[in-house]
Amino acid sequence: MSNDTLDKLREELDDLGERLKRERDELQVKLNLAKLEAREEWDEAEHKWEHFRAKAARVGREAGEASKEVGAAARLLAEEVKEAYRRIRRLL
Template sequence: MDTREEMQKILDSLAQQRDELIVQAHLAKLEAMEEWESMEGKLTQLRTKASQASNVAEDAAKDIKAAAKQLAEEISRGYDKIRKLF
């Protein structure tokens, strides 16, 4: 194989790698956006629960607090997942 063919082979390989990374980056962006939208909805739910907790009796507030804590943990895991996509 001559120098020109070798260089073309290298360029072709790099072009293929680049194209694959473009596709992967696009898919990661879509996945991150889907996860982000899901976390935004959960954050809205958490804010609602926090607001409810201040307006109810102590027993009910404990239940709301437990549910809110679980939701906060889900949101945190979701943010971690998004962070890993970058």
């Protein structure tokens, strides 16, 4: 292989290496941000999960209209937790 050919190959590989390094660095930053965002989503979902459990437990203790209202609130919280879990899955 001639020196010119080797020089071109080295230059091409150097350019490729720089592009890959830049892309790697960008992805690493995005991954770290996604982890942070996923953690924040998780913390919020955990808070809602605890509220859901408390409301669900109240339904068993209360009767009549109050129980229906608490049940409706619990169902709403369950949907919010479910959606938060979907968002977390997408981030991971």
